[in-house]
Amino acid sequence: MLTEIEELYNFIHPLAIKAGEILLDGYEREEKQVDIKGAFYDVVTDYDNKIEEFLKGNILAKYPLHKFIGEEETAKNHNITMELTDAPTWIIDPIDGTSNFIKQIPHVCVSIGLSINKQIVLGVVNNPAQKKLYTAKLGQGAFCNGKPIHVSNCERVRDANVAYEVSLLHVHNMANKHIKRIYHVGLHARRMLAYSCVVDELCMVAAGNLDAFYIEEMYPWDCAAGSLLVREAGGVVKNPFGGPFDIMKPDLICAGTEELRLEIENLLRKADKEQSVGGGAVDMASSVSESKLKEYYDVALDLVIKCGAIFEEGYNKPKLEVMVKDAFFDFVTVYDRRIEETLITGLSSTFPESHFIGEESLAGSKQLPELTDAPTWIIDPIDGTTNYIHRLPHCGISLALTINKQLMLGIIYNPAANELFTARKGEGAYLNGKPIQASKATTIASAVVGNEVTLMNVPRWRDVCLKRAYKLGSHAAGTRCLASAAMSLAYVAKGTLDTYHVDYLKPWDVAAGVLLVREAGGVVHNTKGTEHEFNVMKPNLVAAGTDQLAQAVIELIKQADQIKDYIFA
Incomplete structure (x- = not known):
């Protein structure tokens, strides 16, 4: 039945x-x-x-x-x-x-x-x-x-x-709730x-x-x-x-x-407890909108330009008081600290949701903070401090902003050479307000290569740096070492350098410059190759105006790392 x-x-x-x-x-x-x-x-x-x-x-x-x-x-x-x-x-x-x-x-x-x-x-x-x-x-x-x-x-x-x-x-009345939930679930799924x-x-x-x-x-x-x-x-x-x-x-x-x-x-x-993707006060629907990004940019640019006066004050002094941080070659001045404090104070007062990763704030720390989805300012108050102390004009203030772990804004300001580099994601790269474009060089034989041979002063990096300097230098049209990653990347963005390679640095050294290169039409890859994602928090990189040139540099680096007889006592 x-x-x-x-x-x-x-x-x-x-x-x-x-x-x-x-x-x-x-x-x-x-x-x-x-x-x-x-x-x-x-x-x-x-x-x-x-x-x-x-x-x-x-x-x-x-x-x-x-x-x-x-x-x-x-x-x-x-x-x-x-x-x-x-x-x-x-x-x-x-x-x-x-x-x-x-x-x-x-x-x-x-x-x-x-x-x-x-x-x-x-x-x-x-x-x-x-x-x-x-x-x-x-x-x-x-x-x-x-x-x-x-x-x-x-x-x-x-x-x-x-x-x-x-x-x-x-x-409409559900949108803000659901965009937050979609973000949090989508981020983890x-x-x-x-x-x-x-x-x-x-x-x-x-x-x-x-x-x-x-x-x-x-x-x-x-x-x-x-x-x-x-x-x-x-x-x-x-x-x-x-x-x-x-x-x-x-x-x-x-x-x-x-x-x-x-x-x-x-x-x-x-998600329901938060007001933004990163837990701050920025509205979810507009946290990375064009208008919000412009607001970040305008405030940041104004602060960087004001910090330029602090920079010039120290740069023009005949003699600076210099302190040593962790290694004999790692210097800091009172001007580094004044600039970073000015930037953090100004940005946090206007954007209280902000997080910060700053060179001087983290001096002495053995571990970098985690990069979160919150709006995060990455600051090098003076990149190229040794140049700054010796009044060599390759140094500058570097400021970048990440949102959702993506580089959204980059500013590099070198008052010594009157160079103000700026970039917003999707908006191109500029030098003193005029658009710039990375080089179109595709071969190493025609390229001027930036390479930080100065890193040989670190014993554990010395052999690697020298082998790479030999391999790149023997194939390139020319090699330059500016002792400032920020300025070197800015020069790749404007086409002065065709390519640039550096390993072993920190996020504040490269963050703004990486965005500049990309917005100028160039590429930035992990030194190990495109199969390894570039990570701004562990910034081993090759930057170039073209992918062909970047790949050529990566291949030469691989060859250099295989050299066995360049061992130095």
Whole structure:
């Protein structure tokens, strides 16, 4: 004897198949009748109405005492808070993913759920565009095209494919909340995906194609059938912030494992506590906007120019008081410290969300701070301090800004030579307000190479530096050592140097210069080659006007490092 659920399943199964045939007929038509229900993004077609009327008519003809909650009927009656009773209630989305349906994107489904005693006991989801029919009966497992399906066993976000409805950003009063959440989940997940079809995403979690899915602000018809499929496939479906999952207010995180679901919940909680991507006060939606970046740039440029007067005061003194930091060649002056203090004070007062990585602030520290997503100013108050002390004009103030670990702004100012280099990401590089362009040299034989042979004063680097100096110098048109990474990179940006190589430095030595080179059309690679990502916090680099030249320099460095007979006592 058939149970009640088996009987209801046998009744609805062929209707779901027929509803899919109606959907597919409309899906394959190029032209569809489209209307706007409420907001500009909330669309409905004649096929939504056809399918819902078909299902409702057949259900009520067979079971006249059953209740019915359908998306389109609810929209027509302006009643989206219909009470769920203990009576058998069919919860139907005739076409979930209507915008996909219109554009023939194959994430589009007929979704049918059945609630008895306020519990979802039956779910059928038909995606005819992908030829997939998902079914679930309470306590009997989940199936796709008659074959059992099971959720993934992924337990960590970093290993997970997570779906998140990015389309929620078009709802104005939800946008700021969701951009923060998208940022935090997307930063940690292996991949973040968005298909704009809630029930299809739930089905993909049930089948193990996705590891997790998060959604809020939806309606019962979006989630009724899919939530049962996930549970019957061995997954978890819970309210994002505690309490039981409520199908009539279906905010949810679903995942293959509770460990993964909980990690996503914690990321959402973290996002909601923050006002910016990095935890500061900058609004998420505008933290890296053109207007905000210009504000950072204008304040920073004004401060750097003011620091130029401090720089010149010391540069023009016949004799400076000089202090030694960690090594006999590592000098600092009172002017280094005054400039860094002026920059940090000015920037932090205007932008209190700022973090700082400054040479003098970190003097004596054995470990660099971690570069976070927060707006972070990387400061070398005087790059080339030895030049500065000896009044050699290759020295300057270097200031860079990172946001989300990306270089966004760079300024190098050398008052001794009246050179002000500036760059903003995507805006090009400039010298004293005029655009500059890196060299077009492609061969080492035609190139003037910058190379820091001065680093031979460090015993553990001496042999490597000398072998590289030999290999580069013997192949290049000329070699220069300016003893200032910031100025050398600035000169690559303006085409004075064709290429520049340095290892073993700190982020403040190169950060601004790296952005200048890139914005001037040049390239910056890890010394080990393009298979190794350049890391501004461990800045071993080859910079050049062209990739061909950079690759030639990298190859010569590799050859130099293989030399065995250049060993010095």
